[in-house]
Amino acid sequence: MSKIRKNNYITLLILALIFIFPGAAAYLFYTHPQWLQGQPINKGELLNPPELLENIHEQPKWRLVLWVPHDCKKKCLTQIDKLARVRLALGRRLLNVDELIIMNNQNQLPSSLNDRLHEQDIHLLLISQTQQDRQKELNKNMRIFIANPNNYLVLAYKPTTSPEDIFHDLQKLLHANEKGN
Structure with a gap:
């Protein structure tokens, strides 16, 4: 028992x-x-706290932002093409993402490029030196950013980052945004 x-x-x-x-x-x-502690999910550098992009008065959309501190030459054109391909790869979500190039208003932009940007629906924002000084992330190096619909820069990338990494991060953000709505 x-x-x-x-x-x-x-x-x-x-x-x-x-x-x-x-x-x-x-x-x-x-x-x-x-x-x-595991590996971070995103490939870009998380900006904490995120930085507000001023002077953008367009529809609230996610943005692929290219900061070009100098004249737009071959490297700049390569980055513009890379971001356009990332945006195109989003398929139907491409309408939820804008592409924005930010340059100092003292820099030169080839006139042929201006027509091409308009044709591909790529926006251009020219900022003054004082505006640039207020944006701490817009330093002397070319960088790629992802900005949320509230115009905050949330992720930053070096120009050498592969387009696949940017694509996957943007896709995750768009998916999370759709789930949240």
Whole structure:
């Protein structure tokens, strides 16, 4: 008789542990999130806090932003083409994303490029030196950004970043935005 009682006690103890362990583990990881450090999901550099882009009065859309601190030459044209391809790869979501090039108003833009930008629905924003100084992320290096519909720069990329990385990050943001609405 005591053997049956002992087996029942062990079974009850095992069942209790099975149901208590997940809750205890969840609480432990909740109180110590640094134990779960993994690789970041996004490929770009998360801007924390995000930086507000001033002087944009267009529809609220996600934006692929290219900051060009100098005259637009071959490297700049390559980046414009890369971002246009990323936007085109979005398929039906392409309508939710604008492409924006920000340049200092003292820089030169080839006249043939201006027509091409308009044809491809790529927006151009020329800013003054004082406006540039207020935007801490717009430094002396060419960079690519993703801006949210509220005109905050949220992710930054170096020009050497692969288009696939930018595409996947933008796709995740658009998907999360659709789920949130």
